[in-house]
Amino acid sequence: MAGTWRHDREMALKARSRLSESSDPVERLRLQCLSRGSSGIKGLGRTFKIMDDNNNRSLDLKEFLKGLNDYGILMEKQEATELFQLFDRDRNGTIDFDEFLITLRPQMSKARKEVVMQAFRKLDKTADGVITIEDLRGVYNAKYHSKYRNGEWTEDQVFRIFLDSFDSPYDKDGKVTNEEFVNYYSGVSASIDSDVYFILMMRNAWKL
Structure with a gap:
């Protein structure tokens, strides 16, 4: 599609510049993914999917930290742990990664x-x-x-x-x-x- 590459480049540049201003952990992770282009969030989902050996579509903290690391997301362990706890709404020690990716996706009007x-x-x-x-x-x-x-x-x-x-x-x-x-x-x-x-x-x- 015409213009797609240009928009991807603009979005990546915008995401990188906003990253330095953001302190919200969810927004920071979203921006790190978007700095890789339109398929950045999908790519993170794919990394998590590879690690989901038992196909239960959920991740524990160890898998979550490894997935971020494997995908090259730069985040302190404490910040990543806090992020995991935000998504672990029922406090059972796992997060549903479909729900996680939907939350991470930028919202459209x-x-x-x-x-x-x-x-x-x-x-x-x-x-x-x-x-x-x-x-x-x-x-x-x-x-x-x-x-x-x-x-x-x-x-x-x-x-x-x-x-x-x-x-x-x-x-x-x-x-x-x-x-x-x-x-x-x-x-x-x-x-x-x-x-x-x-x-x-x-x-x-x-x-x-």
Whole structure:
């Protein structure tokens, strides 16, 4: 999508500058993830998922600290422990990491969410809740891509690279779920202050 790389770069720069001013542990972790681009929070989720050996989708403190460290999050152990305790609402020594990632995701206004969902529904031609290469045919024009025009990539390769941009760098399966699409645009949204500009950008990008 045109402009996506630029927004990612703007968001990363903005997140880094805000990091030095923030003292809230949740916000600081969010900003460290966003400084890696739109898929930063998804990447942290993927790191936690790899560590979830028993597939119970929860983490204890030791796993949580290791996950932050493995993903390269710079945080003092005391601050990370306090952060864990904030999410351990029922005080049972574990946190649900789906809930944790939803809380970490930057919030979008109702108007922004609606235009993101309009774009998702337009791309999901088969209406099965997942965007695939087949869905993109006739909706996303690969023929304008520079690598297609110079013969370096096929149309399917352009589609696949496009889908990969919405996914975690560690989990590229060629499919984009509703949640992944919203996660991605939550990140892009964090770099754009104006609702009007964000909605205009989405409408222009997807011809809504």
